[in-house]
Amino acid sequence: MIKLPLNYNKILKTLFICALSLFTILNLIKLKKVVSDIVKIKQLTNYQDIEYRFKGLENNLPKGTTYLGYFSDSDLTKSDDVKLLSQAQFVLAPVILDYTNIDHKYVLFVCNNETNAWKKMKETNTSPFLRNRYGVILGVKP
Amino acid sequence: MIELLKTYLPFIVSFLTGFFLINLILRKANVSFPIRFFLGSGLGFGLSANITFFSFVFFNQLNKTFVILVTIVLFVALFVLNIISWLRNSKPKIIWDKKYLLFLLTFIIFCTLFIPLCYQANFYPYGGWDAWSCWNLKAKFMFLAKDHWQNMFDPILWRSSPHYPLLLPSMNVFFWIMQDTPTTTGPLINSIVFTFLLLGLLIFGLKDLTKSIFSAVPAIFILSLPLFQKLAYSQYNDLLVAYFLLASFFCLIKTKETNLPEFSFLGGIFLGVLSFTKNEGLLAALLILLLSFPYLFWRNKQLSKTKIIKFLFIGLFLGAISTLIFTFFYAPKNITFINGLVSSEKPITLMRIKIILAFYFFELFTPIWNLIAVIKHNPKAIIDAKWMGIWVVTVIIIIMNFKKCFALKLWIIPVFLLLYNFIIIFYYLINTYFQIDWWLQVTLHRILFSVLPTVMFWIFYSLWQENKNSQ
Structure with missing residues (x-):
């Protein structure tokens, strides 16, 4: 050894x-x-500050809302666009953002080009309920 | 002033509760104040998280009165019992030796390294992506959603891993208990406090076991790593996994060393809490539990087997009761899993295996790759050595010190690390839900982060294990 x-x-x-x-x-x-x-x-x-884009929305959501529709003109399979969705989800929690369905009474429009948001609102018969200074719009269905 | 009190009081009460509790558990053991401090704090925070989680079990929502009341009752009861115990027992004497000066100096260096950590943490108050999109998101649901809190298990939130246990969110909810809205301060302080507890336990755990004046060196190295600092202030759960993993091993080693069932009881509690951190923690806790039987009883006739096992299981049950409730009554199915062994749509490929092995190689042995690049005059191939060569040094020490690394007192750590990594690699391989390169890129360094303090503990103890006997 x-x-x-x-x-x-x-x-x-x-x-x-x-x-x-x-x-x-x-x-x-x-x-x-x-x-x-x-x-x-x-x-x-x-x-x-990860919340800035959605500032002004969290305290003005209609009471009792548990789900919001989520519309975006970007590709939700891409990391940066998913990040924006996740940030919105974090800011607005405990409300759940349903990105698979915009048939909810309230829909959040988060678009890179705000014109796309207004176009989609017109298509889906949604009127604006709230808009913050960063162009994020909360729409409401009749 | 009142705002400050609202922020810090839950931390102080939680810490003191844990400290009083550990004083009672270890009243017969000869354990130093720092060990009581660093083990007690973790125990206290774990306890507070469990009390908070029980509010959801009993009332299906956060009941602040319940949480505060239980905390106060526990705090007062433990305080009174501590006073009684302190009056009955002889007081420990503080012995001062000149050689402690060097240790004191290294400890001061260690504390200084918290300045850059706090500075960075302040700049990133929301932590890393997974912190706010997973752990703090869940904490917000628990804090604000009242009886709708279980909405966070909705499959639409699959990105936040709804099937993961709730220790960190429950802990953060406890730190918000005196506030009206969830703030970033609670989780931020929590991440710094747990970094201090983790590395403090590493320092004083090694000091307790080896009496070496160099026992602060591994912690100083770890805390100086920019990657470690980044993952620490990111408010990830892996910090808690790292702490409870190290605490469990320390208690098991102390059980073997002292033959005291109190340590096996504590080890059981820490294993239980570890299982409530995240699924990797659950896996680690199960593995350590399985290994603890041969570890404690093989070639050890001194141990009172029945008593040790009994205390280990009582501790484990108490620590893991939240895990059991969550797993059986709340946890949704893991929808981010595709079994690549049977799936025809996303089967395991040879490329997947190659990518996993390549990632492990580059993550662990970057300096070797860089050395090859330098020899071949290819400076473009040089990549950032995130871990600064520590894994290469670790492998060299293991090879050169093989026998001592697997000594009777220590073999549980390397065997655990091997099995744990093997299972994780296997999971990377068979779960083909995620694109493997992205998945490894965002998770592998966190797994290494959570085991690094335990690895340093193991290597240092293997080298200095005879030190204590020679004192």
């Missing part, structure tokens, strides 16, 4: 601590860059 030198464990310990210390220094250099990037962005905005 091979006999290991007495200080073998000591060597391993030293290797481990040295590796972690070296990695920590490299991490700190990287971390400094990450933080300074945020410092730069902070000159434009104080924090990342």
Whole structure:
């Protein structure tokens, strides 16, 4: 059987601590860059606000509404468009946004081009109930 | 001032309740204050989350009076019992040694690293995508929806994984309990507090087991990792998985070391709470439970088997009662699953296997890939080493220290890690619902994030395990 030198464990310990210390220094250099990037962005905005596009809607929804239809002129299989739907869902929870069905009494129109929203509203006989400053429209059916 | 109190009081009460509880459980054990602090806090937060969840079980909605009343009764009862116990027992003596200075210095460095973490967390108050679209969304439903809270299980919300357990949402609801509207502050503070608890437990768990002055080094390294900081302030549930995983292992190792059923009881509780975090936590808890029997009793005649098992199961039942209720009475079917083994539409392909293995290689061994790129003079192929080579060092240490890594005291961790990863790889393979490259891209680093503190604990303990005996 091979006999290991007495200080073998000591060597391993030293290797481990040295590796972690070296990695920590490299991490700190990287971390400094990450933080300074945020410092730069902070000159434009104080924090990342995921709710802004839907501001003004959450407190003005008709009482007792549990489901809203959701219409978008974008492709809901794409990550960015899904993100917008998820953000709307988060802001308006506990109301559920049904993106598969716009036959609900209230429908949320979230379009990249607002003209598409008005066109769809006309098609589905929906009138505007609420519109926020970012062009998001809550429509209501008669 | 009142707003501050409304935000922080639930945290303080929750922490103190856990601390008082752990003091009572471990009253006969010789356990240091930091261990009581770091285990007690997690226990307290888990307890508060469970009380909140029970409000939904009993009243089918959030009943603030019930949650506050139960919390106050528990708090007062545990406080009184603690005073009685403190008066009866001898007080622990604080022994100071000069060599602790170096440890104190490393601990201060560790605390300093929370400054960039808090700064980043403040900039991203909503956390990462999965935090607000899944965990905090559920918390909002639970807090605001009254008796419609189960609408969050609607299949239309499949992106928020409605079948996942509710520990984190329940915990966040508890932290909002004194407020009228859900704020971003509660989940944000929760993520920072749990990062502190997780790494604090890593430091003082290692200190307790090895007495090494270097026991803060792994935690400093982990906390300095930009990727770790990002995942920590992202408010993901994986942070809780990491904490309860480490706490469970620590308690099981202490059970073996001390022969005290109190530790097996605590281990059981932590395993139970772990199972309520998310499905990966449930899998981990089941695996650890299965492994704990051979771990505790194989080649160990000293342990009082019946008592240890009895206490482990009592703890497990208490910790997992919410998981059982949720799984059997509330959890909807997982609709994001297609069995690729039998599906003709989306079968398993050879490419899927290749992609999984490639992702694991690149995630774990980026420095090796980068080294090859440098040797071949191909700088364009160099990719960002997110984990800074820690997995390469880990593998080297395992190979060079193989016998000690699988020693009697420790083998449960590597065997668990192997089985856990094997099952997760198998799940990646057979569940063909998601496009595999996207799925791995958004989840694999989080799985590694949740096991990293346990891996560091294991490697460090394997190297320093004889340290304690030589003191």
